[in-house]
Amino acid sequence: MSWFLLLFYLVNTIIARTQTPLLANIADEWGLNAPPNPNSTGHLVFDTVSSLLQHWPNTQYHTGHTIVPGTISTGTLLYHGRGDAHPPTASEWVSTDPEFGRLFCTKIESCWLLTFIATRPLRVLYFDGSSATKAPDGPMDTQDLLAWGVVSPECANVSWEYRRMERLCSMGGFDAYVRMQLNFEIMLCSFTDGVQIASGSHLEAEPIFPHHGYAFVHSSKWHDSYPGETRIQLDLTQLVSLYDVELAPSLVAHRAGQPRHAHRLLGIDERDTAAVLERVRAITFGPGIGSGVDWQAQFQVIRHRYATRLELLQLTLDNGAAEHAFHQLQILLTPYRLRSAIPPPAGRDTAWAGPVFRACAQGHTAFTESMQAAFTASEWLLLSTMQETTREICRVLVRMWADGVLALRGSSAIPDSLAPKWKTEVDALVGWLGWSEWTKCRPACAPDESCYLPGAPFSMEQWNVTEPRCIRLIEPYSGLRSLASARAF
Structure with missing residues (x-):
């Protein structure tokens, strides 16, 4: 033979x-x-898992169902825009791209862009979907379930953001939490443990929109599809999915007959919530898992x-x-x-x-x-x-x-x-x-255009539109609302 x-x-x-x-x-x-x-939900788990850390699919299906631990490698640069040159003394937001960090200076006349560097691997927890979007129809369901033990649509607004971050950081075990709203942002719990400042730049005083707003869109396109945001490495052996019918069976009846855009975590019972929280608390970091x-x-x-x-x-x-x-x-x-x-x-x-x-x-x-x-x-x-x-x-x-x-x-x-x-x-x-x-632009966009899927933070009123459109990314611009008036940012 x-x-x-x-x-x-x-x-x-x-x-x-x-x-x-x-x-x-x-x-x-x-x-x-x-x-x-x-x-059955196997195909939904398959799609969400194979879409992790990718902008396009997580905009299309904005209500996330997946919580995954991961790490940000030593030497990774993180960006934070603010009104002075002093590093934050409490938990705050940073981004993986300076174009997004610049946007944190919204409504600030004097903008400083601080660059931090990870001095050790940072332990993070990632929420999929468009999870940084302050909207009551589901993007924040998974993180609110983790923060408060209940899904709280009334808390999906800007006024609850610092309380949400403080609550998550108080859990312990993680250095930061990763979310997405057109681009990826990181809720960093400490600026004295695991990161140090690399530089601080006092930027020119200029309006964010339109030029910086469109630069932001440019940067988001880098992460549209696989491999997505590569500076965050996820550990799928400890993934937690709310589409797992054995982990959260109480959600099955609430999804029945509903289109995928309507899937969310409202209706999860106390037993399933406790099981999800237990799985997250059991997450460990180190070699030899799986x-x-x-x-x-x-x-x-x-x-x-x-x-x-x-x-x-x-x-x-x-x-x-x-x-x-x-x-x-x-x-x-x-x-x-x-x-x-x-x-x-x-x-x-x-x-x-x-x-x-x-x-x-x-x-x-x-x-x-x-x-x-x-x-x-x-x-x-x-x-x-x-x-x-x-x-x-x-x-x-x-x-x-x-x-x-x-x-x-x-x-x-x-x-x-x-x-x-x-x-x-x-x-x-x-x-x-x-x-x-x-889900793509048909016909394909011209070289000076970008295929854009309406969603946060620019097109909240068209959130569930599944037909993308071509928008110009050089003057004369087209297609986006002013960032200053976007209620989700």
């Missing part, structure tokens, strides 16, 4: 021995006609594999080209199209395609599951999330491919009559996944 055949045999043996059923209520685990439970799996890389491999291909498949079916769509399916499923998967000579049964479905669905997770002995509770969630997401992607694609194979029996071409059916299935899959890669 050649080394290649031996490796193939061992791979399939491990898959067969380690993979356990994901959906135990399905009699035929690899049947192609069983969609996920309407209340299995060693690079979960972010695993998630990105799946997104990169399917995001552009699903978009192309959707476009092809919009044009009614079933034959071209089938060719794309064949290419997409090439690693999983087993020679042993042969359709029957007659009938419409698709059980013969089950092994292809299984190979596709398990292709990214079987080996990872074999490392389960070292998993943390968060890693179990991450694995099940990958399984659920890839399972549904593969179920839809393999079912379409099987339809095409059956249609080719006795025919030399795929009938275009399959296009409407396939389009419905692909549209449903894309809507279920909800990935931010598919």
